[in-house]
Amino acid sequence: MKELLKVYENKEPEIVFHWRDSETDAEGWTVINSLRGGAAGGGTRMRPGLDENEVLSLAKTMEVKFTVSGPAIGGAKSGINFDPNDPRKKGVLERWYKAVSPLLKSYYGTGGDLNVDEIHEVIPITENCGVWHPQEGVFNGHFKPTEADKINRIGQLRQGVIKVLENTNYSPDTSRKYTVADMITGYGVAEAVKHYYGIYGGEVKGKRAIVQGFGNVGSAAAYYLAQMGVKIVGIIDREGGLINQEGFSFEEIKDLFLNKEGNTLKHPNLIPFQEINEKIWQLDAEVFAPCAASRLINKDQITNLIERKLEVISSGANVPFADEAIFFGPIMEYTDEKVSLIPDFVANCGMARVFAYFMEGRVQMTDESIFNDTSMTIKNAIQNTYNNNSSKTGVSKTAFEIALKQLV
Numbered sequence: 289m290k291e292l293l294k295v296y297e298n299k300e301p302e303i304v305f306h307w308r309d310s311e312t313d314a315e316g317w318t319v320i321n322s323l324r325g326g327a328a329g330g331g332t333r334m335r336p337g338l339d340e341n342e343v344l345s346l347a348k349t350m351e352v353k354f355t356v357s358g359p360a361i362g363g364a365k366s367g368i369n370f371d372p373n374d375p376r377k378k379g380v381l382e383r384w385y386k387a388v389s390p391l392l393k394s395y396y397g398t399g400g401d402l403n404v405d406e407i408h409e410v411i412p413i414t415e416n417c418g419v420w421h422p423q424e425g426v427f428n429g430h431f432k433p434t435e436a437d438k439i440n441r442i443g444q445l446r447q448g449v450i451k452v453l454e455n456t457n458y459s460p461d462t463s464r465k466y467t468v469a470d471m472i473t474g475y476g477v478a479e480a481v482k483h484y485y486g487i488y489g490g491e492v493k494g495k496r497a498i499v500q501g502f503g504n505v506g507s508a509a510a511y512y513l514a515q516m517g518v519k520i521v522g523i524i525d526r527e528g529g530l531i532n533q534e535g536f537s538f539e540e541i542k543d544l545f546l547n548k549e550g551n552t553l554k555h556p557n558l559i560p561f562q563e564i565n566e567k568i569w570q571l572d573a574e575v576f577a578p579c580a581a582s583r584l585i586n587k588d589q590i591t592n593l594i595e596r597k598l599e600v601i602s603s604g605a606n607v608p609f610a611d612e613a614i615f616f617g618p619i620m621e622y623t624d625e626k627v628s629l630i631p632d633f634v635a636n637c638g639m640a641r642v643f644a645y646f647m648e649g650r651v652q653m654t655d656e657s658i659f660n661d662t663s664m665t666i667k668n669a670i671q672n673t674y675n676n677n678s679s680k681t682g683v684s685k686t687a688f689e690i691a692l693k694q695l696v
Contacts, residue, residue, distance in 0.1 A: 289685050290616070292692040297614050301344060302362070307387050314370035314380045318388055319347040322362035323395055324695070327429030329354070329643070330364035331401030332384075332410060336371045342582075343367035345614040349606050350640070352615075353633035355691040356669045357640035359647060361430050364396055372403035381413055389417040395429030398422045399639065402581070406469050407450050421446055423643055431647060445646040448653060455655035460511055460545050468642060468658055474508020476638030476662050477577055477604040480630045482516055483667040484600050487674050488628065493517030496535060496573040496597070500524050501580030503551035505604040505636065507544070509577050514541035518575060522568045525553035525580075529564035533571065572597045579604030586610045587619050594626045599680075603632040616688065624684040631684040633691065634669045638662045 303320035317340045320328045330350040343365045351363025366388065370380055381404070385392075392398065392414060399422055400406030406422075414422045421442045427433060433441060451468045453459035458475070459466050485492040497518045499510045502525040510520050519535025523544070530536075530553070536544070547554055559567070569592040576593055578585060578601065585608050601623065611617020616624075623629050641662045645651055652658075669687070677686040 289689040289692065292696050293616055293688065295696050296692055297348065301347060304340070305388065305391065306340070307384065309370075309380055309383055311383070312370065312374075312376055312380055314368055314384075316366065316368040316384050317343045318364065318366045318391060318396065319343045320362060320364040320396060321347040321351050323429065324351065324362035325360045325430045326432070327395045327397065327426045328362035328364035329397040329423070329426050329640070330366070331399040332366040332368070332404045333401035334368040334370055334372045334377070334381075334403045336369065338367045338369040346606060348614055349633060351695060352688070352691045353637050353640050355694045356634055357637040357665060358644040359426070359430055361426060364398075365401075366398055378409075381409055382416070385413045385419075386417050389414065389419055392417075392419045392422060392425050393428065395425045397424070397426035397643070399643070400469070407467065411446070411450075423647070426643075426647065441647055441649065444651070444653070445643065448646040448658065449642060451653065451655075451658070453655050458655050458659055460542050464546070468655075469639065470504065471508045472638040472642050472659070472662055473636050474505045474510075474579070474604065474638075475512050475659060476641070476666055477505060477509040477579060477602050477635050478512035478516065479663045480602040480635040480666050480670065481513065481518070481575055481577070481600060483663075483670045484602070484628060484630060487667075487670055488678075488680055490599075494519065495575050495599075496521045496571075497575035497577060498522040498524075498568060498571060498573045498593070500576070500578045500584070500608075501605065502544070502548060502553035503579070506577065506579030507548055507551075507553075509579055509602075509604055510541050511545045513575070513577070514538040521573055522571050523553060524561075524564050524568045526561065527552060528558040528561050529553065529568060530555055530557070530559060531564070531567060531571065569593060570596075574599040576601045577604055578608035580608075581605065582607045583610050584608060585619070587622065590619065590623050594623070598627050600628040600630065602630045602635045604636050606632045606636070608632070616684070620684065625681055628680045629684045630670065631687050634666060634673075634687055637665065641665045
């Protein structure tokens with residue numbers, strides 16, 4: 289696996305598009321690792337301090353993810369080095385998408401990512417640039433449909449991603465109009481835990497879990513984990529967190545979800561970040577769902593959890609460990625040798641899978657069919673990993689080997 293990984297990591301990307309904004313100090317990159325299958329896909333993120341190397345590593349991660357989620361295309365990513373809280377953000381995005389629109393028309397598909405919203409920013413801004421849908425390039429480059437079929441499938445994709453959830457099994461509050469895009473990634477993170485226990489053995493109900501990050505992914509993951517009977521004992525977010533060693537009830541987690549402000553955990557008894565960041569790694573928990581930013585978890589933190597009760601990690605964040613390596617750094621390898629580590633490209637493939645699902649011709653548009661498709665995709669990937677290695681350690685190593693054999 290390490291030899292395959294070395295070859296894959298060291299291969300130069302096919303296309304690097306570099307942009308400097310004419311009106312601000314914003315700088316952006318689209319990195320297309322390969323045009324496998326004639327196209328490439330990957331979302332657009334924005335944060336201060338972002339650089340080309342971060343975008344490259346995420347593009348390579350996307351390519352591995354597509355081996356699980358489909359379609360069989362190359363990985364890509366866009367990143368803009370700019371403060372998303374700056375009031376000039378909208379103008380920066382408008383100029384960025386205008387510059388990158390020829391790629392989006394031809395062979396590159398994008399979506400929302402860190403600090404860039406799929407529904408309110410990506411779709412309307414790209415439409416104004418003459419792009420039918422942010423995934424149009426994947427249709428043109430990979431699927432090569434007839435014009436009529438392309439119109440139908442893009443219509444289905446447009447409708448599906450912003451579909452308001454009507455089924456109370458999937459929506460925390462149907463009156464608030466949560467969409468597929470709001471909930472699907474966190475749902476996949478939770479389903480990965482459920483399928484892990486179903487395949488490797490054990491009962492998910494009653495397990496204790498720690499969730500890192502309470503944004504789009506972490507809050508949804510906490511909600512669905514609690515729904516299946518997991519006891520959330522700790523939540524850590526940017527501004528602080530909460531601990532309940534007996535486990536928060538499903539209703540309490542639901543209230544936390546409904547009362548968050550944007551992507552931030554809010555509670556009158558919020559423990560300040562510095563304090564929670566010392567306490568939370570000392571908790572007993574069988575399940576850990578890192579759903580915050582990339583490369584945050586250090587070796588001491590994960591060792592503390594491993595030395596207690598930790599059994600499985602479901603990676604909601606891309607590359608959650610503080611390694612310099614693109615994929616399989618020393619902290620990740622150490623963790624993978626101690627507990628069951630479900631890698632990001634399996635656990636958080638929900639949104640990528642939704643895109644693939646709606647591109648596949650006419651499909652059912654019910655909440656149940658959309659969410660069940662993501663659940664089964666994750667289940668099949670975990671089952672395939674188990675079939676190649678039934679041990680509860682080396683799960684990520686095995687999953688990477690399966691994926692890389694398709695790419696190298």
